[in-house]
Amino acid sequence: MTTRTAAREVVYLGWTGHGNYGDELLLETWRLALGIDAVSPVTRRERLADVRSAIHSYRTGGRTERMLLLGGGTVLGFQNWARHVADAARVYRADAVVALGAGAAESTDTFALGLQGHDWRRWSELRSILLGVRGPLTAVECERAWGRPAVVGDPALLYPVVAGIEHVHDADGPVGVSVGADPVSRFDPRSVAAAVRGMTGADTEIVLFALSPNDLAACRTLQSELHRPSRIHRFDGDVRATTSEISRCSLMLTERLHGAVAAVGLGVPTVPLAYASKCDDFWLSVTGERPAVVPGSTKQQIVDAAIRALDPLERSATQALASTLRQRLVVGVQRIADWREGVTTTDQLREPLPFETVEPAGAHRGVA
Incomplete structure (x- = not known):
């Protein structure tokens, strides 16, 4: 039997609280599949207010190891989200930034990139742990900041289960x-x-x-x-x-x-x-x-x-294929759960998930 050696928490960061079904679906999936200790607001002002309101939880007692979890959404690579992640990691004093099932816009996607731009250099400086990504286009894009990650699917595939x-x-x-x-x-x-x-x-x-x-x-x-x-x-x-x-x-x-x-x-x-x-x-x-x-x-x-x-x-x-992705997501969720319970170390979180990344033939065709 493994004894929990440290108090550990998971803080979720996503585009929540704006009335969008997809973002709330992702959050509810993680709440049910893993359990979330806190949800970070997107804006810095709200984030600081959240921490001040929970000052005894975040600042007193024994040192709490904390993970900032990016649990889905098209956030990877975007300059604005790099700032959100860096600031949330500072405010919540996160020891690790972990992404599972998140996505990135394709470099040829003029629609998405016309709304907000990429800055992969800033993402590489965040030293995030990328356990797996939503799909093969994201896997290709993430080579700009990391090695080719495993495709695990969108976490919300787990919600019905x-x-x-x-x-x-x-x-x-x-x-x-x-x-x-x-x-x-x-x-x-x-x-x-x-x-x-x-x-x-x-x-x-x-x-x-x-x-x-x-x-x-x-x-x-x-x-x-x-x-x-x-x-x-x-x-x-x-x-x-x-x-x-x-x-x-x-x-x-x-x-x-x-x-x-x-x-x-x-x-x-x-x-x-x-x-x-x-x-x-x-x-x-x-x-x-x-x-x-x-x-x-x-x-x-x-x-x-x-x-x-x-x-x-x-x-x-x-x-x-959806069933295969759900199995991969379960493995990824368990990896995070093991860390939270003190079964594994933060360094062990960095070990790649044991899945081969197969790139579909259409993964390099651009879109308007």
Whole structure:
């Protein structure tokens, strides 16, 4: 029996508290799978206030070893996130910065990099421990600051398992559609609406998912283009409720990345409406291919992608890869849990996870 030799804590850092389903889904996954001792706010002012309010926890008593955990999201490589990580590590006096399942924008992704730039030099100076990344595009990009890491998938693939939510296997279930991106949707609502009409009957239930506050306007626009009954499910902070709603779907078309992650994790046939390389990164991890539907895709291209997603062989292949990634994520989570319990040292955290990184053929094709 191993005796816990030191008090250790895990502080989670992510884009939480902004009403975005994906970021809250990641946090809830980690809370259930590992347990989180504290959640770092994103801004420095809120971070300092958090530490002051918990002064006895953070500053008194025996020295507490602390890990700053980047548990997902497209954060690696970005200059702004390098600053967030460095500051949070200082404020919380972290002994290690660990990333598992986080992602990076592809260097050719003009959309993502037009919103915020990369600074891999700053990331290399952080001396982070990269246990594994979301997908193969991230693995390629991370060679700029680290060696090639293992692909372990998006941590939210674990959520249905740790939360005990199962897909309701009903071929007559609703068709779910998530539209919206930051700052706005990149898809033509008329093409998406025409595709949904083309693949559904008059009596099919259609659920539009507003997974972020910015998505509500896009959902209402799509609703007006459908010319048939539909309802909007608005994420209100209840991760379980929204995931359960997705679990009812017989098909999910989704522009939001974590709409796709949740659907794949549940076994729901999924068509990603891929607007940035983070969508490609995840889809490559569970299919070995980039998504077929991108901004500018026609009604027929969307319908064809849906037909393929519903094919039993395609579904089986996707679920097999998702299952492999879940197994890898479990190993990574256990590595962190062992550190937290004092079973392993911080130096032992740096040992690579025992997984081979296989690069899909499409991993080097650029995106607009």
